[in-house]
Every structure is written in structure tokens, then in C-alpha cells.
Amino acid sequence: MLERFEEMGFDLSRFVPALLRPPSQAFRINTLKGDREQVLESLAHLEPEPCGWNSLVFRVKKRLKLGNLTEHFLGLIYAQDSSSTIPVTVLDPQPHEEILDMSAAPGSKSTQIAAAMRNTGLLVANDVSPKRIPSLTGNLDRSGVLNTVVTRLPGQAYGYIATERFDRVLLDAPCSSEGTLSRSFRTLEIWGESAIKRLSATQRNLIMSAYYSLKPGGVMVYSTCTFAPEENEGTVSYLLKKFSEAIVEPINLEGLNTQPGFSRWRGEEFNPAVKNILRLFPHQHDGEGFCVARISKPN
Amino acid sequence: MRSKDLETQLIERALSSLEERFGISKDYFSTHHLFARRNDVWCCSREAGEAEFPQIVRRGLRIARVFEHSVRPTTNAVQLFGHLVKRNRVDLDERETKRFLAGQTQDIHLPEVEGGECVTGVTGVISFEKGRKPQVVMRMPRRGTGVTGGFVVAFHKGYALGIGLLKENKLKSQVPRSRRVIG
Numbered sequence: 001m002l003e004r005f006e007e008m009g010f011d012l013s014r015f016v017p018a019l020l021r022p023p024s025q026a027f028r029i030n031t032l033k034g035d036r037e038q039v040l041e042s043l044a045h046l047e048p049e050p051c052g053w054n055s056l057v058f059r060v061k062k063r064l065k066l067g068n069l070t071e072h073f074l075g076l077i078y079a080q081d082s083s084s085t086i087p088v089t090v091l092d093p094q095p096h097e098e099i100l101d102m103s104a105a106p107g108s109k110s111t112q113i114a115a116a117m118r119n120t121g122l123l124v125a126n127d128v129s130p131k132r133i134p135s136l137t138g139n140l141d142r143s144g145v146l147n148t149v150v151t152r153l154p155g156q157a158y159g160y161i162a163t164e165r166f167d168r169v170l171l172d173a174p175c176s177s178e179g180t181l182s183r184s185f186r187t188l189e190i191w192g193e194s195a196i197k198r199l200s201a202t203q204r205n206l207i208m209s210a211y212y213s214l215k216p217g218g219v220m221v222y223s224t225c226t227f228a229p230e231e232n233e234g235t236v237s238y239l240l241k242k243f244s245e246a247i248v249e250p251i252n253l254e255g256l257n258t259q260p261g262f263s264r265w266r267g268e269e270f271n272p273a274v275k276n277i278l279r280l281f282p283h284q285h286d287g288e289g290f291c292v293a294r295i296s297k298p299n
Numbered sequence: 300m301r302s303k304d305l306e307t308q309l310i311e312r313a314l315s316s317l318e319e320r321f322g323i324s325k326d327y328f329s330t331h332h333l334f335a336r337r338n339d340v341w342c343c344s345r346e347a348g349e350a351e352f353p354q355i356v357r358r359g360l361r362i363a364r365v366f367e368h369s370v371r372p373t374t375n376a377v378q379l380f381g382h383l384v385k386r387n388r389v390d391l392d393e394r395e396t397k398r399f400l401a402g403q404t405q406d407i408h409l410p411e412v413e414g415g416e417c418v419t420g421v422t423g424v425i426s427f428e429k430g431r432k433p434q435v436v437m438r439m440p441r442r443g444t445g446v447t448g449g450f451v452v453a454f455h456k457g458y459a460l461g462i463g464l465l466k467e468n469k470l471k472s473q474v475p476r477s478r479r480v481i482g
Contacts, residue, residue, distance in 0.1 A: 033379065034458075042321050042456065073400055073480050074378055103433070122346035133356055138477065141360060143381035146331065147344035150356040161353060 052255020083287035105132030107139035159212030169186025316370035322385025381459020386445035
């Protein structure tokens with residue numbers, strides 16, 4: 001793993017300690033249940049610090065279990081890493097739309113989408129794993145989400161069963177999770193070059209399905225919590241090869257120290273448009289490593 | 300499979316109960332899609348109610364469970380619709396809230412009153428003198444709204460916590476095991 005990081009051009013003396021250090025805890029205010037100002041007032045003792053890119057996301061420097069707070073029980077807040085709030089912020093869901101969250105469990109992004117949609121329209125929260133469905137439904141319940149249909153299908157199916165149906169699609173793809181090492185070393189048990197190859201093949205199928213299920217004029221967000229270029233720029237480049245009309249849009253978010261996507265990796269040249277991919281590294285940003293691409297389908 | 304008539308009856312019973320016991324107007328749900336599964340009534344957006352996909356696990360939120368002699372709203376539902384509750388509200392203090400979230404049964408010294416506003420529960424100052432049992436030296440009444448025995452909505456700082464079963468001045472928390480906060 002370290003060799004790959006070095007190949008990516010990271011200064012390991014800064015990158016590795018930051019990767020292993022847990023980032024500040026963060027929470028998102030759930031506007032389906034509470035008013036921003038009132039919730040902030042009741043959580044003033046935590047001294048929450050706003051994250052610039054989303055007025056509902058706050059970091060907390062104090063070490064405590066956010067899940068034990070009454071505000072968490074009430075569903076007024078959702079404890080999630082600050083980086084993981086970015087894909088939905090970039091997706092920018094609107095009320096009364098039809099939106100697909102293709103790999104939804106455990107529901108942090110689905111609940112964020114539902115809140116942005118103000119519980120209107122249709123949100124399809126899909127996950128293929130039966131084991132992960134209870135955590136998804138539990139979080140939807142706690143957050144007071146009404147506009148959701150939960151399905152248990154392989155994401156690859158949506159391209160066929162819901163062709164050109166959705167206004168927006170979120171594909172937070174299953175990945176090698178290199179960016180979440182500070183949370184758990186479980187990643188190391190499955191990590192390897194072969195795992196990256198296998199995951200990248202799955203991601204290519206999923207991104208194609210997501211694009212097929214998108215209406216003309218629709219927007220999709222592809223995100224992972226890994227650094228591997230095969231799983232990020234490689235996957236997006238693959239989509240652009242199949243659909244040359246797809247547009248990778250630039251992402252501008254306030255208060256984020258980001259890097260552009262890699263232009264090449266191990267001899268492979270990626271489509272130049274992948275420079276618009278947003279990359280977050282833990283030594284430059286107080287959050288987990290993440291990679292986000294906003295892709296639109298022209299009319 | 301349950302016939303449409305039975306389903307309509309079940310939904311009607313749940314909505315009538317929410318209106319009669321808690322003052323939640325049936326009109327509130329007119330913009331939503333309601334349906335019943337077994338003895339549970341569910342609520343979702345119109346679009347979510349009409350959507351057809353293979354392998355649907357569920358739609359929306361379960362709002363009530365209909366029993367033979369009563370209707371119990373779910374914790375998730377009252378947390379969402381709590382601001383609409385006009386009757387059978389019980390305000391809990393910090394300590395009582397902790398017990399309620401832990402799923403405990405507690406004595407809240409609540410006189411049962413038919414309709415109207417009534418004093419609910421007591422908080423106060425307790426003196427701890429050496430050699431004597433702790434004694435309440437000052438009582439401060441709190442207020443609840445239109446409380447009668449049966450299912451009530453517990454509140455803390457204006458937020459609906461969930462459903463409690465009030466019987467003989469004892470409030471039994473109905474917070475599901477999976478949602479309890481202990482410690």
C-alpha cells in the first residue's frame with residue numbers, strides 16, 4: 001500500500017500519520033426534524049465549528065460519543081465524517097425530483113438527500129446486501145424520512161429496469177476504502193492489487209448502470225473513499241470512453257483544500273476531463289480521504 | 300392478502316385515534332400516501348407510494364400499530380409529527396428523559412385528568428441531611444397538556460421523544476430496544 005502511495009506522489013512522512021489519525025468528529029443537522037438555529041443552540045456546549053461547503057455540517061473537536069446525545073436519538077443530527085457529506089452537497093438534490101442512491105447502506109447519504117428534498121418526490125435507496133439493509137432502514141427511520149423506497153437489487157440492474165428515469169443518481173461505490181484507515185484497519189484484510197482490480201470492474205458496471213438510469217439533462221455523482229486511481233479516474237475515464245457526450249463538471253466548494261484528479265497512472269493516460277474530479281487527502285483536509293466526480297448527461 | 304376495505308378501515312382507525320387522542324388532524328396526512336401491512340399503518344410521499352420496482356423492501360415510515368383495543372403511534376412517527384400533538388403530552392425533565400430513553404418505567408406522580416390542562420409531575424429541591432432520608436423541601440410543578448391514562452407523547456425541551464404508556468402515575472417507555480440510549 002505504501003509503495004502505491006509513494007507512486008501517487010505523496011510525501012509519506014506527512015501523508016501516513018494523517019491517514020492513521022482520526023479526523024475531527026462531525027455531524028450534519030437533519031432539517032427534516034429540527035431547525036438549524038435551535039439545534040445549534042442545544043449543542044452549543046460542543047462548540048461546533050461550521051464546515052464552509054455546507055451550512056448544515058459541523059466539526060466537533062471534543063472527543064465524545066455523538067451517538068449517545070439526545071439530539072442524535074431524536075434524529076436532529078446525523079453523525080458522519082465531514083468528507084462523506086460532500087457527495088450529496090455536490091449532487092445538490094431538489095424537492096419533488098426522482099433520485100436514486102445506488103449503494104445506500106448505511107444511509108448517511110440517503111438521509112442527507114431526503115432532507116435536501118424536504119421529504120418530497122421519490123428517493124430510491126438501494127443496496128444489494130441483505131445484511132446492510134437494517135442499518136439503512138434504521139437510519140431512515142431515525143431521520144424521519146418519508147419519501148423513500150428501499151430496494152435490494154444489484155445496482156447493475158437499474159440501467160435496465162429504470163432506463164433514463166432519474167433526475168439525479170448518487171453512486172457512492174463499493175471501494176477499497178483506503179481513505180478510512182483511521183476508522184478501521186479492516187480494510188487491510190481485504191486490500192490488495194487483486195481486490196482493487198475486482199472492485200474497479202464492479203465500479204465500471206455500476207457507473208454504466210447509473211448513467212443509463214439517468215434522464216437526459218440529469219446529474220450523477222460518483223464517489224469513493226479510496227485513493228486508488230483505478231477506482232476513481234479509471235472508472236470515470238471508462239464511462240467517458242463509452243459515452244463521449246458525458247460531461248465531468250468542475251466542483252467548486254468553499255473552505256475545502258482539494259486536489260484535481262490524476263491525469264495518468266502506471267502508464268495509462270486518463271481522459272483529460274478527469275482533472276475535474278475532486279480529491280481530498282487527509283494531510284490537507286480534516287476528514288477522511290475521498291474522491292468525488294459530478295457527471296452530467298446532456299439533453 | 301388483506302382486502303382494500305380492511306386496509307382502509309385500519310388506516311381510518313389509526314388516523315381517528317391520532318386525532319382523538321393526540322389532536323393530530325387527519326388533514327395533515329391528506330398530502331401523503333398511507334397503506335397498511337398486517338396491523339401496521341405506513342406513511343410515505345405520494346411518489347414513493349406509487350413507485351414500482353422489483354425487490355422493494357419497504358416504503359416510507361411505519362406510523363402506527365393497530366391493536367384490538369388501542370392504537371399505538373410509533374416512536375419514529377411521533378418524533379416527526381410531534382409538533383402537531385395537542386393532547387396527552389407529558390414534559391419530562393433531564394433525569395426523566397434519560398430514564399425514558401433507556402426504556403425504563405418511572406413514577407411521574409401524574410394525576411389523571413379528563414381533558415383540559417393539568418399539572419404533570421414534580422421536580423424540586425431535595426435536602427440530604429446526615430442521618431436522615433433525603434427529603435423534598437421544595438416542589439415545582441411542571442405542566443402537561445390534556446393528559447389521561449393510556450398512550451402519551453413524552454417531550455423534552457419541546458421535542459417529542461416518543462411514546463409512553465401512562466398507567467396509575469407510572470410512565471412506561473415504549474422506545475424500541477434498538478433505539479434505546481443507555482449510559
